[in-house]
Amino acid sequence: MTFSSVGSYHLLITLQEDQDLEYTPCTPMSHQQSKQIICPYCGNFITTVANPIPGLLTWLLCSGLFVFGCFLGCCLLPFCMQSLMDVVHSCPMCRQELFYYRRLGFDL
Template sequence: MSKNYQRPTYGPPPAAPPSYSQSVGGVPPTSPFIPQHAFVHRGPEILTTIVPLGPEPTHMICIHCHAEIDSSTKSEPGLLAYIIGALICLVCPCGCCFIPCCINKCMDVHHYCPNCKAYLGRYKR
């Protein structure tokens, strides 16, 4: 018995997806490929500006949770405190070198969001 065998017919190969420059506005793509991001609906965009951080809590919009906040602050000894402490240690080796670590003017101030607890930045002395 002989079987009737038909060869499968194939169409042309699928076109390659467009390159990056084609999909973002360069040369128009030659294939019928439509990028998935063309149908994504985005919410309103929020434009943020860089708020200068100072030694006091700063009124701003958190870049992480987008809430309007007054930042919470935490002071820690910074480079200035350590340099002054080293200089005092050279002059007076009796333990006075720790005094700059207790003075607010020598401290760096770290800002945090009280809502989401995200780190917002540092004010260096």
């Protein structure tokens, strides 16, 4: 098996002795859930480790809540909600970062 990228999509290529090449398109990693892929760094078939980290959306919501009067600790609620954080997918074997999912789609 080999792993190759085409644009933002990935192809999983399966090589078998008696058959032709088989191409299986895989969707890009864009969620909080871990994905099963072949790591392009170490070549192992792995399930990614998805770690939520504070991103631009988290900080914007925290700042907005602070400005509107939630300064007694309520402005920190976005840091407690994983659905508002960015997600970093990494390989559990070689610890390389495989994909960084940004909630807002861009980074400053």
